[in-house]
Amino acid sequence: MSDQDRLYEKTISSQTIYDGRIIKVKVDEVLLPNGKTAKREIVNHQGAVAVLPLTPDGKMVAVRQFRKPLERTIVEIPAGKLEPGEEPLTCAKRELEEETGYQAASYELLSSFYTSPGFADELMHVYVATGLTKGESRPDEDEFVEVLELTLEEAKELHRTGEICDAKTVAALFAWENRVLHERG
Incomplete structure (x- = not known):
């Protein structure tokens, strides 16, 4: 057995x-x-996606928004839920553009993980987006976001102070830091 x-x-x-x-x-x-x-x-x-967008000059694009369950504003990477039957990559492209206005030339799947398997079946797919070009954001009508470009050090400081505190962004932040360390040799 x-x-x-x-x-x-x-x-x-x-x-x-x-x-x-x-x-x-x-x-x-x-x-x-x-x-x-x-x-x-x-x-x-239904499942969700998140995008770690990296600008050509080495910054992470993030959004600041109010999260009602926490009763406060936090900084996080762009993300959104999958529509029924939607491919994760299609959703990642849509969410990046809607929330930030950016489009990416390249997407790479970083990881897929269950957000909280003790009580939920949500599967999150996280992509790294590179080759970014800036455009005009189009958030949903009930979504109010401020777009930020953060260096790795700025993002780590926001994590230290608790402004970056959600699992997907913390995981993406550590993956980004690992990527930078690997590139430096």
């Missing part, structure tokens, strides 16, 4: 308690490996 089989939780029942525009929340009753049952609260999400 494999580890996956020994640890598997079989779903006995599932009830959707919220079905919104961005997420669906359900409560599953599961049969545990020891024969007991438990409830699991699960957030279903």
